[in-house]
Amino acid sequence: MERTxxxxxxxxxxxxxPSHPTRPLKLGLGLKHIPPSDIIPTIAGELVTDRRKNSMHIEYNGGRYVPIIGDLVIGTVQKTAADYYYVGLSDYTSNAILPQLAFEGASKKTRPNLAAGALVYARVSLANRHMDPELECVSTATGKADGLGPLVGGMIYTISLGMARRLRMAKLVEKGKVAVIEDLSSAGLAFEMAVGCNGKLWVNSENIKTILAVGRAVKETDEKNLGVEAQRKLARKLIKEMA
Incomplete structure (x- = not known):
């Protein structure tokens, strides 16, 4: 990847x-095509060019989360209506709508009973500037949850939108890699994570110290913009503190 x-x-x-003989150019977040051939940034940040995937996007940390169809998000149930849950995705924005039947195998008798404050891992199924976003916790193609649904236990952390995107990137040895997570896992810490494009991180483990260590690792890496070597140093420090 190239960055500037x-x-x-x-x-x-x-x-x-980038150019590719068969693949069309994919423009991601922060880029706009102006016919016939101009491409301009719409936000300030780091231009990331992936020639292998023939794609470009702008990497940045700031800004308010704006739902995009297909985004995986972590939301908090705010209230329940007859057929819907109203789910908060970020501060100072309207709630998203999650149909109570939008879960694997859900019916009027088997749908989940989620109280206010419950966490859900969901996909944005509808995003329109004139309407509240809509969520789903099931694949419309397979009818399966595919890892989506209520998040039970664990702890939720707020991270930057840029860090959320980094955590969701492919595991490549490159600038921007979140090495601290791999190092903690390699050291034997057992945990699971869910990352929301809306800047939310859920961490769960049987060991509360592990949850706290992983959350601290990501938050510190995010806030201090640590490089790979600094992340590995932090991982060693956290592992030593847990011993």
Whole structure:
């Protein structure tokens, strides 16, 4: 991957725009195509070019989460209506709607009973600037949960949108890799995580110290923008403290 910093409206060097003989160019977050051939940034951040995937996007930390269809998010149930749960995704935004039948195998008799404060891992199924977003906890193609649904136990952490995207990236040895997670796992810490594109991280383990260590590792890496070596140093420190 190639990376460079850009500001809104900057001209992008043509050498940074990937090309592929068969794959169309994919423009991700923060980029806009202006016909016939101009591509401009709409936000400030790091331009990431992936020539293998023939794609480009802007990596940034700030800003308010805006739901996009297909995003995986972690939400908190705010209230329950006859057929829906109203789920909060971020501060100062309207609640998303989660149909009570949008779960694997759900019927009027078997649908989950989620109280206010319950956490759910869901996919954005509808996102429209004129309507509240809608969520689902089941694949419409297979009818299976595919890892979505209520999150029981564990702890929730708020992280930057940029860190959420980093955690969801493929596990590649490159700049931006969240090495602290792999090092904690390699050291024998058993835990599970769910990452929401809305800047939420859920960590669960049978050991509360592990939950706290993983949450601290991600938060500190995020807030201090630690590089790979600094992350590994932090991992060693946390493991030593748990011994």
């Amino acid at each position: 910093y850009v500001l809104p409206g900057d001209s992008i060097d043509p050498t940074l725009i």
